[in-house]
Amino acid sequence: MLGKKESCCSNRGNRLPKIKEMEIPDSIRQELEQLGGFDALADRIPQREDLEEKSRIYHALSDPLRLTILHLLKDQPLCVCVIKKFVRIADSKLSYHLAILKERGLITGEYQGNWVIYSLTADGRSFVR
Amino acid sequence: MLGKKESCCSNRGNRLPKIKEMEIPDSIRQELEQLGGFDALADRIPQREDLEEKSRIYHALSDPLRLTILHLLKDQPLCVCVIKKFVRIADSKLSYHLAILKERGLITGEYQGNWVIYSLTADGRSFVR
DNA sequence: ACGATATTTCAACAAAATTTGAAATGAGAT
DNA sequence: ATCTCATTTCAAATTTTGTTGAAATATCGT
Numbered sequence: 001m002l003g004k005k006e007s008c009c010s011n012r013g014n015r016l017p018k019i020k021e022m023e024i025p026d027s028i029r030q031e032l033e034q035l036g037g038f039d040a041l042a043d044r045i046p047q048r049e050d051l052e053e054k055s056r057i058y059h060a061l062s063d064p065l066r067l068t069i070l071h072l073l074k075d076q077p078l079c080v081c082v083i084k085k086f087v088r089i090a091d092s093k094l095s096y097h098l099a100i101l102k103e104r105g106l107i108t109g110e111y112q113g114n115w116v117i118y119s120l121t122a123d124g125r126s127f128v129r
Numbered sequence: 130m131l132g133k134k135e136s137c138c139s140n141r142g143n144r145l146p147k148i149k150e151m152e153i154p155d156s157i158r159q160e161l162e163q164l165g166g167f168d169a170l171a172d173r174i175p176q177r178e179d180l181e182e183k184s185r186i187y188h189a190l191s192d193p194l195r196l197t198i199l200h201l202l203k204d205q206p207l208c209v210c211v212i213k214k215f216v217r218i219a220d221s222k223l224s225y226h227l228a229i230l231k232e233r234g235l236i237t238g239e240y241q242g243n244w245v246i247y248s249l250t251a252d253g254r255s256f257v258r
Numbered sequence: 259a260c261g262a263t264a265t266t267t268c269a270a271c272a273a274a275a276t277t278t279g280a281a282a283t284g285a286g287a288t
Numbered sequence: 289a290t291c292t293c294a295t296t297t298c299a300a301a302t303t304t305t306g307t308t309g310a311a312a313t314a315t316c317g318t
Binding site: 027071 | 181
């Protein structure tokens with residue numbers, strides 16, 4: 001969803017204006033100052049890497065077809081051949097979506113005889129409860 | 130992420146092949162039959178509307194910048210003017226991302242004087258615990 | 259009503275994700 | 289080795305998302 005080098009989020013090390021010097025609504029200023037001001041607020045933002053990792057997982061989940069696949073795998077592993085009967089799409093398209101789920105660590109797949117069998121990972125499982 | 134009319138997921142009403150008639154790996158067949166076969170499997174797939182709704186929420190979360198905004202709002206509402214100091218991007222860009230979070234019901238915003246103040250919704254909050 | 263500041267909207271553009279169909283690969287059977 | 293079936297890979301075309309800068313809107317103070 002986002003390349004490697006773009007600055008998107010983290011903030012640490014950015015010089016923030018002093019809260020005193022900024023014109024902001026009173027209610028906001030007061031609450032913020034009680035909670036430690038801008039510096040404390042900056043500390044509440046997770047590391048950029050963590051945000052990027054999370055956003056990639058959410059991206060994998062951001063498609064109904066991929067959610068369907070996760071639900072199909074909820075109670076047992078399945079070969080592509082069975083998944084295919086439920087999501088009626090081109091093989092290559094199914095493969096593409098399986099690859100995304102796999103790359104994000106939500107499912108794993110391995111050959112078993114002629115077939116490839118996919119299962120949920122623990123991470124994947126956490127989203128189909 | 131996905132248009133209205135595409136068939137993407139649900140499956141109900143699709144004629145499925147009989148599990149007996151299909152060639153699938155033995156281990157899979159056995160487990161599946163124990164769990165009620167193809168019909169039961171089909172029933173485990175949520176309604177298409179639910180999947181689409183969920184996928185749109187996940188899509189909103191699939192960007193590090195938007196996740197940053199949610200974290201900024203975790204402990205108190207903020208005006209755009211403060212958010213802007215933390216995510217250093219063009220105003221219109223920030224507005225675009227705020228609009229996505231808002232449209233997906235993760236934040237709400239309202240004018241208070243000259244400023245617009247955003248807060249997490251209950252839904253939004255559930256993702257920044 | 260007018261001017262100033264904060265924020266949003268819009269349309270054009272750029273970038274990223276998805277779809278498609280053909281070709282390639284993996285694995286067992288012959 | 290060759291055939292066949294299941295699945296993946298690839299590159300090109302298409303669609304969706306995100307970015308940009310200019311213009312519009314909201315609200316307040318005068």
